[in-house]
Amino acid sequence: MADRPVTSVDVARLAGVSQSAVSRYFTPGASVSARMAEKIREASDTLGYRPNVLARSLITGRSRIVGLVVHYLENQFYPEVVEKLSVALQAQGYHVLLFMAQRTVGDVGPVVQDILDYRVDAIVMVSVSVSSVLAERCAALSIPVLLFNRDQPATGLRAVTSDNIEGGRLAAQVLLAGGARRIGHLAGFEEAQTQIEREQGFTEALAEAGQSISARAVGNYHYAQAAEATRALMADRPDAIFAADDHMAFAALDVIRHEFRLRVPEDVAVVGFDDVPMAAWPSFDLTTIRQRRDLMVEGAVADLIAAIEGEEGDTPRKRRIPPELVERGTTRRA
Structure with a gap:
């Protein structure tokens, strides 16, 4: 008979702590004492335990996963944005799943369906359009969608772009x-x-x-x-x-x-x-x-978390970040 999976109860027993303490240890934002955290970490490493994020989402209603959809990464702007968004979201206790859309405009429905299968808390579309039908579907599932470096005024979606x-x-x-x-x-x-x-x-x-x-x-x-x-x-x-x-x-x-x-x-x-x-x-x-990417990312993460936490208000926000001229050697002054 195959070995059964290691559970948080096993970790708690080995560490000599409660199962709820183990749960708090693996919950972003929750706190446990330094001594208890060390016991739980050692027990988890010994048993090879890792929490099942998707299973937990069935209980808590939150996966703390954000789906990130990108069209292509050939342009240097996008790898940098993906990195900054990922780091900023991770700092807030969220994990990022990256998905590649096949084209800029068209049916991204299959990609979004894949994302929804992971019970994500939110979706960020980086320079990718989304149909009004798909936007309505995500809204019906209470999954916030944010457009980054793209806006579609007719959809009423939250968006962050440069001016x-x-x-x-x-x-x-x-x-x-x-x-x-x-x-x-x-x-x-x-x-x-x-x-x-x-x-x-x-x-x-x-x-x-x-x-x-x-x-x-x-x-x-x-x-x-x-x-x-x-x-x-x-x-x-x-x-x-x-x-x-x-x-x-x-x-x-x-x-x-x-x-x-x-x-x-x-x-x-x-x-x-x-x-x-x-x-x-x-x-x-x-x-x-x-494009002031740091300010764009900061605004996107703030708006996304506000939407996830239900603190957004009635109207999704659209941010327009002022750009800056950077003069170098490919232009001249008369």
Whole structure:
């Protein structure tokens, strides 16, 4: 007959403490004395005991697990955000399960169903859209959903983003300050709210200065597609390009410098958006619009826990974190 699983009762018996003390020891936020904690730890290690988180959730109604859905990790912005979100949630006693969505827009229902099977306390969608039907289903199950770096105003979901309109305006202003006259736009995924708002702010600021976008191509937030889109933009001979994220800006810089043999910023100035770590590398030295990730993560975790604890209020909060212009070597001043 197979050995039966080790239980908290076994740990309590070996440690010489109550079973409730063992339960408190393995419950984030609960407290036991240092001496008791040491006894329980030694007994647990000796017996090879680990609590069954999913089984406990059936009793407590809380798994202390947050599902994190990400579209792709090629762009440096996302691994950093995933790390910061995970660390911040773990500091609050929550565990993170990472799930990969197949595409940015479409049916993420199967992925969310997988998450729900783990009886998660909340779901964070990092630059992933969710249908209104799916949002309603999660609401019916009392599972908070938070959109990070993406918003869908029609869903009424809680969301944390940068002020993308202001970021687009900052990008236009720094290019105009450098004397740019033929300004191209390297757009991201057309249906993404981030793209829509960044381009809106960009075009508004240009219009206020009596200018407009001279050429536009879509890079879909992917390096290879952005490189091809940059080649199309260069047919218009722009003297400046605003890329809707740093990942595409890197592609633009590579094409401009190595294929067209032009100087940056003397011949073509380039501005990105995000301020990922690579943007500061000497080989790129990219002027960009910084998303203040620490403040975004801080706000997301605070709103998520408030929702889990039932302290959110009647209307889910939408945060817009002001971005910052970071000037480096890919732009000029007139």
